[in-house]
Amino acid sequence: MIEINGVSLAYDVTNILSDISVTIPKGGVTALIGPNGAGKSSLLALVARLQPLQSGAITMDGLSVASTPGKVLAKKMAILRQDNHLGSRLTVRELVGFGRFPHSRGHLTAEDRKVVDEALMLFDLDDLSGRFLETLSGGQRQRALVAMAYCQDTDYLLLDEPLNNLDMYFARDLMRSLRRIADERGKTIVIVLHDINYAGTFADRILAMRNGRIVADGRPDELITTDMLNTIYGFEIPVTTIDGRPVALPFR
Amino acid sequence: MIDRRLIILTLLAAVCAIAFLTLGLRGNLGFVLTLRATKLAALIEVGIAIAVSTVVFQTVTANRILTPSIMGIDALYLFAQILLVLILGGLAYATLDASLKFAIGIAALMILSCVLILPMLRGRLDMGLMLLAGVVLGVLFRSLHSLIARILDPNDFAVVQGMSYVNFNDVNTGLLALASLMTLCALVLVWRARHILDVVALGRDAAIGLGIDWTKTQVGCLLLVSVLVAVSTALVGPAAFLGLLFVALAERVVQSRRHALLIPAAALIAVIVLVGGQTLFQHALGNSSTLGVVIEFAGGIVFLILLWRGSRR
Secondary structure (H helix, E strand, O other), rough: EEEEEEEEEEEEEEEEEEEEEEEEEOOEEEEEEOOOOOHHHHHHHHHHHOOOOEEEEEOOOOOOOOOOHHEEEEEEEEEEOOOOOOOOOEEEHHHHHHHHHHHOOOOOHHHHHHHHHHHHHHHHHHHHHHHHHEEEEEEEHHHHHHHHHHHHOOOOHHHHHHHHOOOHHHHHHHHHHHHHHHHHHHEEEEEEEOOOOHHHOOOOOEEEEEEEEEEEEEEEEOOOOOHHHHHOOOOOOOOEEOOOEEEOOOOO | OOOOOHHHHHHHHHHHHHHHHHHHOOOOOHHHHHHHHHHHHHHHHHHHHHHHHHHHHHHHOOOOOOOHHHHHHHHHHHHHHHHHHHHHHHHHHHHHOOOHHHHHHHHHHHHHHHHHHHHHHOOOHHHHHHHHHHHHHHHHHHHHHHHHHHHHHHHHHHHHHHHOOOOOOOHHHHHHHHHHHHHHHHHHHHHHHHHHHHHHHHOOOHHHHHOHHHHHHHHHHHHHHHHHHHHHHHHHHHHHHHHHHHHHHHHHHOOOEEEEHHHHHHHHHHHHHHHHHHHHHHHOOOOOOHHHHHHHHHHHHHHHHHHHHHHOO
């Protein structure tokens, strides 16, 4: 369970997050949606202790994110951010292997190698495993990064717009894999998404943010309505129902 | 399982060392060999310290064209030397106890490094600001150096000039042992941190995500770098800029930024270039200049070639 309590964040006079309190229960897929600049990535970065907390508290299964040693938290949660500058000359397999670092401190055991192989299979990377990262397309690199986060084998997986650069096939494939990890292995996945329909299809719960606040919180069918989407995004979005699921059509 | 390229580099380094020790042996063998062995040890110590500190520095700063000399360490060393000459006079400086000079050198360099690096722990400085402060201080020390050089007595100035280049010719054996011991301790720490350095190379966010305490790791690595640089600078003079050449060559050879490979490769290449260069220089060029000048010249050419090849790709 991730408990976020009274968290605010400000740069100079700009408020990025204002007094956010929310609880994300263990298990399942929670989608974080909202317009650009709503504070989704900042919130995720705070949960993942990539930025220091200015006010409020965040705990993960009772462990304070601010004071628990990084080594311990690295076995608890994995984070994938939006922009990753990977300077060094690495192969896909090496990069994915780094996900095992919190467990093996750099000496890969047979067990580690098994997990790496499994992750390469799961994210369709086995053909690419020997390629250098700089020779990959944006989407392939994105998948390698997700595989690395998966390899960390943590209870919590925080993903900031993992569908960036992915084509329809791999976007759906990634969402399906994440859904399966959540269902079969009981992982908790918190994912920032821009495509509301992916959130509607794969998430158990949607948290919507706007201007640094949480403006809506509920099941997909509760949130994907024209009224709610108007509150979140500030414009009229028609919603229709296909196969019993609400589908937003923000195209015209 | 040791990489084949590392074995070849080790063999080359050994050949250089043997050539250095045995080429043109004449006279009292015991005396000459002791002299040469001391010099060889100094070359190896300094080469390894510079190569390894540059690898670590480049990883921590995420910049592959930097060397630790950007922190102003060389400039401070030269400034401290000239200041001592100004205060004591050339003769007194030249006859000053070597260990005292060594101690003053290390103390000055370590104080500067701590002043630059430690504020990062409290978040008062980030890496960019720290480097900028280093560059500015370096310029300051260099300007002060040239100011003093202008007002110095010509005889004293000649003493300073002699100290301004890397000099492997009159290394104090006792100090060499002490310096090697300090370097060895730092090297052990760096080697133990090789996997952590691999993770650091992934960048801040990824490293924190994998459980690295980013600020502490950065500060720790920078302190190790400054120990390595300070010790070898105080021993033989400003040489940190040579690291760029060693690391660039090592990267070409092992085709990897993995520290378990890159650190030994850079260290071995440093030994090959320094010891091999010195041998060549003594026997082929007739000792006509200093090794530092020759290596800088050769390094410049290597870099132009690298740049030229890079631009054609």
